[in-house]
Amino acid sequence: MRDFVLKRVAALLLPFIQMYGLYVIFHGHVSPGGSFAGGIVVGLAFIAFATIYGLERGRAKVPEKATTLVESYGTLWYGLMGMIGIFKGAPFLANKLAGIDLGELGALSSGGLISLIGLGVGIRVASTMVALFFTMMEDES
Amino acid sequence: MTATIKANLPVFVVIAPLFVAFVLPTFARRIRLVESLVIAVGVLGLLGTGYLASLILIEKGIPIIYSMGGWSAPWGIELRVDSLGAFFLLVVAGVSLPVALFGVDNLTHEVGGSAQTTRFYVLYLLLSGALAGMAVTSDLFNVFVLVEVATLSCCGLVSARNHPRAAEAAFNYLILATLGSALILGGIGFLYIITGHLNMGLASQELGRVWRDYPHVVWMAASFLLVGFGVKAALFPLHVWLPDAHSTAPSPASAILSGLGVKGYMICFTKVLYNVFGTTLMREFAMHRILVLLGMIAIIAGSILALAQDELKRRLAFSTVAQVGYVFLGLGFANASGLTGTLFHMASHAVIKSGLFLAVGAIITTTGKHRISEMAGIGKKMPITMAVFTIGSLGLAGIPLFSGFIGKWYLLSGSLEAGGSLAAVVIIAGSVLCAAYLFPMIRIAYFEPAPVEDWQDPGVPQRIALVLLAAGVVILGVLPGPFLELAKGAALELLGSM
Numbered sequence: 001m002r003d004f005v006l007k008r009v010a011a012l013l014l015p016f017i018q019m020y021g022l023y024v025i026f027h028g029h030v031s032p033g034g035s036f037a038g039g040i041v042v043g044l045a046f047i048a049f050a051t052i053y054g055l056e057r058g059r060a061k062v063p064e065k066a067t068t069l070v071e072s073y074g075t076l077w078y079g080l081m082g083m084i085g086i087f088k089g090a091p092f093l094a095n096k097l098a099g100i101d102l103g104e105l106g107a108l109s110s111g112g113l114i115s116l117i118g119l120g121v122g123i124r125v126a127s128t129m130v131a132l133f134f135t136m137m138e139d140e141s
Numbered sequence: 142m143t144a145t146i147k148a149n150l151p152v153f154v155v156i157a158p159l160f161v162a163f164v165l166p167t168f169a170r171r172i173r174l175v176e177s178l179v180i181a182v183g184v185l186g187l188l189g190t191g192y193l194a195s196l197i198l199i200e201k202g203i204p205i206i207y208s209m210g211g212w213s214a215p216w217g218i219e220l221r222v223d224s225l226g227a228f229f230l231l232v233v234a235g236v237s238l239p240v241a242l243f244g245v246d247n248l249t250h251e252v253g254g255s256a257q258t259t260r261f262y263v264l265y266l267l268l269s270g271a272l273a274g275m276a277v278t279s280d281l282f283n284v285f286v287l288v289e290v291a292t293l294s295c296c297g298l299v300s301a302r303n304h305p306r307a308a309e310a311a312f313n314y315l316i317l318a319t320l321g322s323a324l325i326l327g328g329i330g331f332l333y334i335i336t337g338h339l340n341m342g343l344a345s346q347e348l349g350r351v352w353r354d355y356p357h358v359v360w361m362a363a364s365f366l367l368v369g370f371g372v373k374a375a376l377f378p379l380h381v382w383l384p385d386a387h388s389t390a391p392s393p394a395s396a397i398l399s400g401l402g403v404k405g406y407m408i409c410f411t412k413v414l415y416n417v418f419g420t421t422l423m424r425e426f427a428m429h430r431i432l433v434l435l436g437m438i439a440i441i442a443g444s445i446l447a448l449a450q451d452e453l454k455r456r457l458a459f460s461t462v463a464q465v466g467y468v469f470l471g472l473g474f475a476n477a478s479g480l481t482g483t484l485f486h487m488a489s490h491a492v493i494k495s496g497l498f499l500a501v502g503a504i505i506t507t508t509g510k511h512r513i514s515e516m517a518g519i520g521k522k523m524p525i526t527m528a529v530f531t532i533g534s535l536g537l538a539g540i541p542l543f544s545g546f547i548g549k550w551y552l553l554s555g556s557l558e559a560g561g562s563l564a565a566v567v568i569i570a571g572s573v574l575c576a577a578y579l580f581p582m583i584r585i586a587y588f589e590p591a592p593v594e595d596w597q598d599p600g601v602p603q604r605i606a607l608v609l610l611a612a613g614v615v616i617l618g619v620l621p622g623p624f625l626e627l628a629k630g631a632a633l634e635l636l637g638s639m
Contacts, residue, residue, distance in 0.1 A: 076164055
């Protein structure tokens with residue numbers, strides 16, 4: 001695609017779209033949205049980049065190996081965060097029971113492990129979106 | 142350290158396969174490592190479930206309740222290892238380990254290169270984890286999530302075979318199974334609307350209070366769940382996806398799909414039926430009659446359809462349809478013997494059918510023949526494989542001293558207690574038909590003259606897997622003690638929650 005306007009606008013907007021996605025991921029416990037929705041926004045930024053700048057350049061940004069790694073370890077990250085509870089002698093996925101400081105209600109730092117768990121879910125959703133997109137596009141061509 | 146592990150075993154048996162599954166793709170190149178990880182998870186799972194089952198046996202069925210994140214029942218998700226859970230966990234761990242062992246060094250020709258083999262194991266572990274979760278969960282929405290995980294991994298496993306027919310079968314399965322999932326979700330939704338609870342115990346209590354006000358909603362929920370789980374568990378006439386899916390999948394996948402896959406949905410259905418609706422509502426809405434009727438039809442129709450098949454794997458797949466009928470039949474009896482029989486039959490069929498599918502897989506791989514009429518001489522050339530096949534067939538037909546006998550015996554006494562003499566006749570007729578469709582293969586394999594070919598039993602891991610499963614059939618038949626005790630405990634538990 002050779003559309004100058006589209007490329008410039010995308011170049012201006014995509015960083016902010018990604019920041020917004022990360023914002024939604026980390027604010028999952030205090031505002032609407034959450035890690036799944038935020039992960040989709042982050043993934044869509046990569047997909048938009050690949051559709052506007054071409055598949056090859058998109059692939060260069062996120063190689064297949066990267067999506068595989070993020071997908072695998074994003075989920076493992078969730079598991080590790082769940083295991084913190086077990087290491088502290090509380091059940092799996094325990095938060096306050098595991099002795100995590102829950103902070104002040106409504107503050108960003110108030111969810112304990114939730115935003116960290118959300119990070120795992122978010123990056124996994126993002127990389128799955130990207131992987132699905134590239135799988136379908138590369139099958140076609 | 143050990144105390145922590147013991148205290149958290151109910152959650153470990155579910156999450157360990159899931160998390161290992163997610164890490165596997167990063168080792169795709171090192172197939173040895175992938176295989177050893179899968180086997181290690183299987184062995185640890187068997188040890189863990191064995192420990193849980195022994196705890197339940199020692200404590201005489203007092204359930205172990207695990208609250209995720211420390212949030213107890215109405216707010217959090219509850220895992221509940223009771224006799225039923227421990228029993229099915231043991232079945233899952235006991236069958237999935239030999240089946241995984243069969244895949245070692247043996248999958249490449251069926252699924253393709255090492256990347257595809259890794260993908261296969263990822264789906265395999267996801268399915269095992271989901272099945273373990275189904276055994277222990279007591280949350281209705283968790284049931285739906287696990288059903289979805291299991292369904293999608295099953296579709297993936299079917300399509301793993303490097304063959305266009307496999308893709309077609311997987312697609313058919315996907316469509317029907319998604320329909321089933323939607324119905325299950327609908328049914329759970331109806332239950333949630335009138336009870337306001339997702340925890341099975343609390344939903345059951347509330348349902349006992351309010352069902353008179355909402356008889357139609359209860360009807361809708363029950364029928365949605367019956368059809369939804371019926372599609373997934375291949376209850377005749379909703380079985381149409383099963384023969385294609387199970388006969389085109391790679392052999393270890395056929396084994397786990399037929400042996401464990403359909404059982405997971407049945408366990409979920411059993412839990413929803415008895416732990417949520419309870420026997421009072423079942424009788425009030427005549428659900429037990431419907432189940433008995435559908436079960437009888439499935440036994441006869443599945444057996445007759447199996448007789449008509451000449452392809453080895455298709456005959457086994459239709460035989461699964463017939464055996465599913467036994468399970469639904471026993472669920473309909475709603476008495477202790479019937480339920481014990483159903484549960485024991487589930488376990489014995491899981492072991493037998495995986496053994497049969499693996500044996501047939503070994504035969505097809507070695508000889509390239511997949512029709513029953515071409516099996517001549519295999520008994521002499523592949524003695525171990527064919528011995529396992531024979532033990533499995535004897536077990537499935539319900540010959541005494543093999544595992545199938547005990548399940549059918551209890552089902553038979555359950556049917557007589559429930560006053561269904563027609564059902565008793567159908568159970569016996571099913572056994573006779575089962576012998577009719579399995580024994581000719583044994584006759585052809587052993588007594589027809591052998592062609593001059595250089596056929597051999599499969600490699601060492603495959604032999605170990607086959608022998609383990611055959612040993613399971615014999616042990617369950619000769620020394621059923623602890624398994625039968627767990628099954629009896631589970632039956633009483635299910636009936637007690639009315």
